[in-house]
Amino acid sequence: MINPLNKPALGTRLMNHVFFPNLKLQVIRNTQKSFPTDGKLMFKTNCDVGKVDIKTYVKALYGTPVDKVNTINVQGRIKQAIKGFGRKASRINYKYKTTDYKKAIITVDESLKSQLSRKKLNK
Amino acid sequence: MNQIFRSGISKLIRDNNGLYQRKAEKSLKDLFEHNYAKGTYPHAGRSWEAKDLRGKSFNDLHEIWFELSIERNKLLTEKASNKGNTLENPLRLRKVKKSMAAVKTVLGERDTLKKTLYLLKNESNDAPKNRIEELKEKVAKLSILVGAVSLSPGLKELESLQTALKVDENLEKNIDLLVENKK
Numbered sequence: 080m081i082n083p084l085n086k087p088a089l090g091t092r093l094m095n096h097v098f099f100p101n102l103k104l105q106v107i108r109n110t111q112k113s114f115p116t117d118g119k120l121m122f123k124t125n126c127d128v129g130k131v132d133i134k135t136y137v138k139a140l141y142g143t144p145v146d147k148v149n150t151i152n153v154q155g156r157i158k159q160a161i162k163g164f165g166r167k168a169s170r171i172n173y174k175y176k177t178t179d180y181k182k183a184i185i186t187v188d189e190s191l192k193s194q195l196s197r198k199k200l201n202k
Numbered sequence: 203m204n205q206i207f208r209s210g211i212s213k214l215i216r217d218n219n220g221l222y223q224r225k226a227e228k229s230l231k232d233l234f235e236h237n238y239a240k241g242t243y244p245h246a247g248r249s250w251e252a253k254d255l256r257g258k259s260f261n262d263l264h265e266i267w268f269e270l271s272i273e274r275n276k277l278l279t280e281k282a283s284n285k286g287n288t289l290e291n292p293l294r295l296r297k298v299k300k301s302m303a304a305v306k307t308v309l310g311e312r313d314t315l316k317k318t319l320y321l322l323k324n325e326s327n328d329a330p331k332n333r334i335e336e337l338k339e340k341v342a343k344l345s346i347l348v349g350a351v352s353l354s355p356g357l358k359e360l361e362s363l364q365t366a367l368k369v370d371e372n373l374e375k376n377i378d379l380l381v382e383n384k385k
Contacts, residue, residue: 098260099267099309105278106233120230123282140272142228187230194229 102128102136107182115196122183126152133183143191151182232272233279244291250301255308257349267305274298315344316353319363 103124110121124133130148137145155177162171238244255263277295281287289295322337350366 098264099305100271102271103278104233104275105282108283111234140228140268140275141230141232143230191230194231195234 100132100136100139102132104133104136104183111195115192118187118189118192120185120187122185124181124183126179126181128181128183130183133185137185143187143194145185146188147186149184151184153180153182155179233276235276238290244294246291246294246297249297250304252304252307255304256311256347257351258308259351263305263308267302270298270302270305274302311344311347312351312353315341315348318344319353323363 105123107121107123110119114120122133130150133148133150134145137143157174157176160171160173160175161168163169250266255266258266274295277289277298281289281295284290318337318340322334322341325334325337345364345366348366352367353364
């Protein structure tokens with residue numbers, strides 16, 4: 080397909096010239112607190128997403144170049160169903176599984192660490 | 203304009219050419235913007251529907267898709283960080299999903315029109331008449347929906363097939379002459 084926008088939108092090995100990518104990037108709780116010191120952020124994504132895809136996705140949406148991406152596949156936990164509520168709650172012989180997901184940790188250059196740092200108050 | 207995407211769309215400005223351009227710079231701060239003041243509630247309007255998006259060009263849809271995906275990521279982080287995995291206004295996420303689906307339906311209509319035009323072009327003269335009539339009916343139905351939008355920006359061979367994009371040059375010349383005579 081010809082690039083109608085005349086700009087490099089998303090060019091990767093898998094998602095070559097995809098203009099409508101359908102990814103989710105959910106920041107895991109409280110991982111942004113150490114971002115000003117480490118330059119790392121941890122995301123939760125779908126399992127079928129590659130490292131190169133995440134790099135280009137972040138570059139396209141948020142305009143920040145990513146140096147490195149580490150990924151971990153995490154299996155969903157097996158849970159036992161519970162019947163009833165409160166004191167009457169009792170376990171049933173039925174188990175279910177929560178959804179699998181992929182953790183993705185991105186590292187950003189030192190000059191970009193100030194994006195999420197809070198401004199100091201002028202005294 | 204819809205109120206849900208107020209935070210997203212307010213950063214966009216229309217050019218003279220009709221294209222959207224961002225006012226503010228992109229940054230990772232777009233992931234976390236949901237710190238509401240005490241006593242306030244994040245109001246939300248209605249979602250984008252297919253009828254709103256049908257007149258828009260490919261570039262506009264592309265920009266809207268990116269803004270929607272930024273909005274979705276923002277809401278998902280808010281949901282994960284909040285107590286009890288609940289949003290403050292839980293309908294917002296569903297509205298974003300619905301409007302993303304509307305973008306896909308509009309793109310799907312254009313894609314089916316493109317494919318049927320290809321089939322009509324490549325159909326031989328010996329083909330049964332029912333087959334050609336069916337295709338022509340399909341094209342007539344879809345061309346009303348799609349309107350005068352180029353199906354494949356950059357491919358001029360296909361644009362010549364679309365009747366909605368064709369212009370009567372004689373008619374335009376006559377109109378120009380009339381305007382000049384009035385002056």
